[in-house]
Amino acid sequence: MTAFILRQGLIVDGATPQVGDVLVVDGLVAAVGTRIDAPNGAHEIDATGCWVGPGFVDLHTHLREPGREEAETIESGALAGALGGYSALVAMPNTEPALDNVALVSYVLDRGARTPIDIAVAGAITQGRRGEMLAPIAEMAALGVRLFTDDGVGVQDPSLMRRALTYAKPLGVRLAQHCEDELLAGAGSMNEGAVSSRLGLVGRPALAEELMVLRDIELVRLTGGAVHFLHLSTQRSVAMAIAARGEGLPVTFEVAPHHFTLDETSCATFDSMFKVHPPLRTLRDVAALRAALVSGDVDAVATDHAPHAPQLKDLPFDEAPAGMLGLEHAASLTYEALGAESSDPTTFFQLLSRGPARIAQLRHGDHRVRHSAQGGALNPGDDANLVVFDPRQRWTVRREDLASRSTNTPYDARAMTGKVRATLARGRLVVDQGELA
Amino acid sequence: MNINEQRQARKGGLTFLAKSQLLSADDVSRALRRMAHEIVERNHSHSNLAVIGLQTGGIPFATTIASLLGEILGESVQLGLLDVSFYRDDLSINPVPVSSTTAIDHDLTGQTVVLVDDVLFTGRTIRAALNALSDWGRPQSVQLAVMVDRGHRELPIRPDYVGKNLPTSHNEAIVATLDGVWIGTQVPA
Amino acid sequence: MIDSIRGDNLLSLNDLSREAIVEVLDTAESFVEVNQRSIKKVPALKGRVVASLFFEESTRTRLSFETAAKRLSADVLSLAVASSSVKKGESLRDTIATIDALGIDAVVMRHQSSGAALQVSRYVPHVRVINAGDGLHQHPTQGLLDAFTIRQALAERRGTTGLETGAALFANLHILIVGDIRHSRVARSDIAAYVALGAQVRVAAPGTLLPEDIENWPVSVADDFDEALEWADVVGLLRLQRERGSGSFVPSLGEFTQTHGLTFERARRLRPEVLIMHPGPMNRGVEIDSRVADLPAAVIERQVTNGVPIRMAVLYLTVAGSKEGSPK
Numbered sequence: 001m002t003a004f005i006l007r008q009g010l011i012v013d014g015a016t017p018q019v020g021d022v023l024v025v026d027g028l029v030a031a032v033g034t035r036i037d038a039p040n041g042a043h044e045i046d047a048t049g050c051w052v053g054p055g056f057v058d059l060h061t062h063l064r065e066p067g068r069e070e071a072e073t074i075e076s077g078a079l080a081g082a083l084g085g086y087s088a089l090v091a092m093p094n095t096e097p098a099l100d101n102v103a104l105v106s107y108v109l110d111r112g113a114r115t116p117i118d119i120a121v122a123g124a125i126t127q128g129r130r131g132e133m134l135a136p137i138a139e140m141a142a143l144g145v146r147l148f149t150d151d152g153v154g155v156q157d158p159s160l161m162r163r164a165l166t167y168a169k170p171l172g173v174r175l176a177q178h179c180e181d182e183l184l185a186g187a188g189s190m191n192e193g194a195v196s197s198r199l200g201l202v203g204r205p206a207l208a209e210e211l212m213v214l215r216d217i218e219l220v221r222l223t224g225g226a227v228h229f230l231h232l233s234t235q236r237s238v239a240m241a242i243a244a245r246g247e248g249l250p251v252t253f254e255v256a257p258h259h260f261t262l263d264e265t266s267c268a269t270f271d272s273m274f275k276v277h278p279p280l281r282t283l284r285d286v287a288a289l290r291a292a293l294v295s296g297d298v299d300a301v302a303t304d305h306a307p308h309a310p311q312l313k314d315l316p317f318d319e320a321p322a323g324m325l326g327l328e329h330a331a332s333l334t335y336e337a338l339g340a341e342s343s344d345p346t347t348f349f350q351l352l353s354r355g356p357a358r359i360a361q362l363r364h365g366d367h368r369v370r371h372s373a374q375g376g377a378l379n380p381g382d383d384a385n386l387v388v389f390d391p392r393q394r395w396t397v398r399r400e401d402l403a404s405r406s407t408n409t410p411y412d413a414r415a416m417t418g419k420v421r422a423t424l425a426r427g428r429l430v431v432d433q434g435e436l437a
Numbered sequence: 438m439n440i441n442e443q444r445q446a447r448k449g450g451l452t453f454l455a456k457s458q459l460l461s462a463d464d465v466s467r468a469l470r471r472m473a474h475e476i477v478e479r480n481h482s483h484s485n486l487a488v489i490g491l492q493t494g495g496i497p498f499a500t501t502i503a504s505l506l507g508e509i510l511g512e513s514v515q516l517g518l519l520d521v522s523f524y525r526d527d528l529s530i531n532p533v534p535v536s537s538t539t540a541i542d543h544d545l546t547g548q549t550v551v552l553v554d555d556v557l558f559t560g561r562t563i564r565a566a567l568n569a570l571s572d573w574g575r576p577q578s579v580q581l582a583v584m585v586d587r588g589h590r591e592l593p594i595r596p597d598y599v600g601k602n603l604p605t606s607h608n609e610a611i612v613a614t615l616d617g618v619w620i621g622t623q624v625p626a
Numbered sequence: 627m628i629d630s631i632r633g634d635n636l637l638s639l640n641d642l643s644r645e646a647i648v649e650v651l652d653t654a655e656s657f658v659e660v661n662q663r664s665i666k667k668v669p670a671l672k673g674r675v676v677a678s679l680f681f682e683e684s685t686r687t688r689l690s691f692e693t694a695a696k697r698l699s700a701d702v703l704s705l706a707v708a709s710s711s712v713k714k715g716e717s718l719r720d721t722i723a724t725i726d727a728l729g730i731d732a733v734v735m736r737h738q739s740s741g742a743a744l745q746v747s748r749y750v751p752h753v754r755v756i757n758a759g760d761g762l763h764q765h766p767t768q769g770l771l772d773a774f775t776i777r778q779a780l781a782e783r784r785g786t787t788g789l790e791t792g793a794a795l796f797a798n799l800h801i802l803i804v805g806d807i808r809h810s811r812v813a814r815s816d817i818a819a820y821v822a823l824g825a826q827v828r829v830a831a832p833g834t835l836l837p838e839d840i841e842n843w844p845v846s847v848a849d850d851f852d853e854a855l856e857w858a859d860v861v862g863l864l865r866l867q868r869e870r871g872s873g874s875f876v877p878s879l880g881e882f883t884q885t886h887g888l889t890f891e892r893a894r895r896l897r898p899e900v901l902i903m904h905p906g907p908m909n910r911g912v913e914i915d916s917r918v919a920d921l922p923a924a925v926i927e928r929q930v931t932n933g934v935p936i937r938m939a940v941l942y943l944t945v946a947g948s949k950e951g952s953p954k
Contacts, residue, residue: 192838197839197843199763200740200761200762201740201741201763202762269741269744270741270742272745311719312717316741316745316761317739317740520656522656523660523942524668528670528946538655538656538659544664568669
């Protein structure tokens with residue numbers, strides 16, 4: 001028998017948070033209570049002053065394997081995720097080749113099963129993510145794939161997107177859209193506006209994102225298929241998605257930490273660390289995203305963790321690939337955005353665990369993916385996927401200390417508040433005292 | 438802006454704080470007249486004489502000496518202006534001096550050149566000036582006239598005509614103009 | 627605000643104060659004189675090594691910079707990167723590291739990507755970086771030589787010299803910039819220089835060739851090109867950047883000439899003292915009529931000539947200068 005007992009943390013399980021103990025025995029939650037007697041030999045973890053809740057789930061991780069293993073592997077990404085408090089990641093399909101068939105999806109699921117945390121897969125909507133022909137969505141769905149996306153780009157052709165929604169609907173799967181109209185945004189490398197104009201960088205207008213959000217909301221209305229909007233970055237996009245959801249349409253959306261932390265002026269030094277698609281927007285957009293986080297209107301925070309090998313980020317800004325690391329600092333940035341000391345722990349776990357778990361449709365007993373954080377309480381008998389987050393710990397990001405194979409973080413040397421102290425995944429203690437156990 | 442204001446502006450924000458006046462305007466004027474006579478006595482052939490003032494402090498003295506020579510000789514003497522900024526050997530140590538006009542409108546080959554400066558100190562400015570002069574030809578000889586020689590030479594350079602020898606210490610400063618000569622210190626503005 | 631480029635990089639004119647710009651123009655006056663000597667060379671940068679690194683070929687700018695460096699007695703390493711093994715996609719860091727390993731004091735750099743010179747300056751902080759044009763961003767020495775040319779021409783007319791006028795001749799001077807503002811690094815540098823010097827700047831272009839946020843720029847926008855020509859004391863034309871795809875921003879070159887070209891008819895209506903400028907190379911018959919380029923009011927050749935003293939001044943101030951050294 002292996003047993004862990006998390007002592008005297010603030011248990012945030014969906015009901016009113018209370019200080020208490022959580023007992024884990026043989027990989028399952030055994031008991032939750034204000035004071036539990038630990039069995040002999042149980043490993044004690046002091047969680048005093050910390051928040052204890054369901055492990056985080058990232059809807060949006062680029063693990064780069066297969067094809068770009070020099071930037072990240074499934075294994076290194078999983079470890080980075082564990083350090084960030086994640087017990088499950090959804091691997092994006094824009095690998096080389098793209099995850100657009102059962103063989104490749106199986107490959108990633110198999111590799112993922114050898115890591116300490118759960119690796120789910122999002123399949124491509126179209127073959128090769130080329131936006132021309134539908135990929136075998138039903139076959140992949142049979143393997144347990146619940147999300148489909150051509151992320152990196154959105155499905156540009158509206159009739160193809162319509163067809164994909166119609167096809168996906170009876171399968172019970174959700175299409176995740178990277179919203180940017182490439183005809184409007186294609187040549188750009190940062191947000192279009194006063195900053196891009198001064199820097200002589202071609203812009204990606206906010207409208208390129210908003211048009212596709214608008215289009216897809218209407219396609220959802222037409223087809224009844226479900227859409228998840230990836231990394232919405234503008235005030236209007238978020239407002240449209242919230243309104244559509246309010247009308248009862250099957251629409252969800254995520255926001256990424258960089259979009260609610262950084263704004264377009266970061267690009268003024270032409271540092272390609274700040275290049276990302278959709279681009280960093282205006283301060284007004286940043287403020288709108290933060291307000292939506294605090295008010296509980298956001299379904300999920302997702303990292304868009306996008307490792308790139310250093311030599312690629314050393315290219316000129318317009319030639320460098322877009323994307324930045326996210327897994328190891330997302331929880332801290334979310335905590336900060338929610339107001340640091342004044343942030344609400346239930347909202348925090350809603351954004352990082354319950355919301356994304358519901359969208360990813362991670363289910364206990366799913367084929368090769370086991371995750372219990374589907375939105376409920378910490379129930380005895382559930383897989384023990386837990387995180388211990390210390391909201392008072394201050395730390396400083398050091399790019400060379402990150403577990404990711406890449407170093408493209410825009411937060412190097414930045415001071416952070418709040419840190420993951422322990423991560424339990426599938427009942428195993430993966431991270432202890434903030435380090436890989 | 439007069440020459441003195443320019444000098445101040447160009448010394449990188451330093452201001453000259455005068456301690457005492459060593460020579461009056463009259464003293465300066467008498468010294469320059471004596472130097473002009475010495476130049477005439479030393480040089481038997483006067484037709485190829487050229488006076489070249491070093492920017493910026495040497496210009497008023499060069500102008501005066503040239504006109505005195507014209508008076509004494511009864512014929513005008515060639516006058517040129519030379520800025521040696523680009524020829525200095527201390528560019529990597531000192532902030533770049535803002536350069537000013539160079540105006541030498543004739544070939545100096547075969548000429549007797551009298552370089553004129555206000556204060557002779559380390560000799561590095563004169564070294565730079567000699568280097569610069571070679572770009573205008575090969576003078577028959579080059580002579581040096583300075584209003585004040587304050588010592589502390591770092592190079593084997595010796596003036597031919599001196600208005601006044603003033604032994605100084607390294608941290609003192611000298612300002613020499615047609616209005617007089619002062620000793621003092623340089624302080625940040 | 628940067629008050630002097632001494633010992634600094636020159637990456638953009640955006641942050642230069644009026645004093646910093648006037649210092650370059652004044653220093654360039656001295657180099658005009660050097661360029662008139664029979665021996666057009668001074669030893670100011672003797673023993674220094676200046677690398678010219680042109681990722682985007684521009685024979686004119688490269689020659690101008692290399693001439694400037696040689697007249698300052700610097701050793702010049704010339705790398706026509708555009709035609710060498712360095713291809714688009716090679717890391718900027720690797721390229722500059724290779725050249726830095728040869729031991730250089732300064733790099734003059736042209737690149738097709740905005741910000742490339744600034745990036746390189748981060749990789750080699752001990753080397754002075756002079757931006758010779760980066761993407762659509764900046765072309766600082768062009769902006770400086772354009773300002774220098776205007777000051778020189780106006781000072782001559784008043785029987786004085788640029789050195790004596792400082793920035794005074796730019797007060798209330800009406801400068802009209804015409805053409806592809808949106809894709810022009812020259813326009814960005816020109817506007818920064820002219821505005822810092824105190825001029826009033828107006829731009830005239832088809833709507834598609836104006837930047838999206840032109841209302842944030844320190845310029846006014848001409849409603850009518852012909853009226854703006856009456857207003858202007860200086861008309862600065864820009865090359866229509868066909869290679870940057872601005873062809874698709876106007877229906878045809880002919881239509882651009884019709885609406886915004888400096889045709890012979892338009893030039894004839896200009897007041898005779900109005901200066902006509904063009905950074906070259908010209909599309910004769912597109913933005914400028916061939917006959918207009920040869921009018922006495924056109925100072926286009928003078929702009930080319932002034933490139934050398936301006937670049938000498940920039941190299942001299944940035945490479946020979948130091949920020950730390952205390953004056954004696």
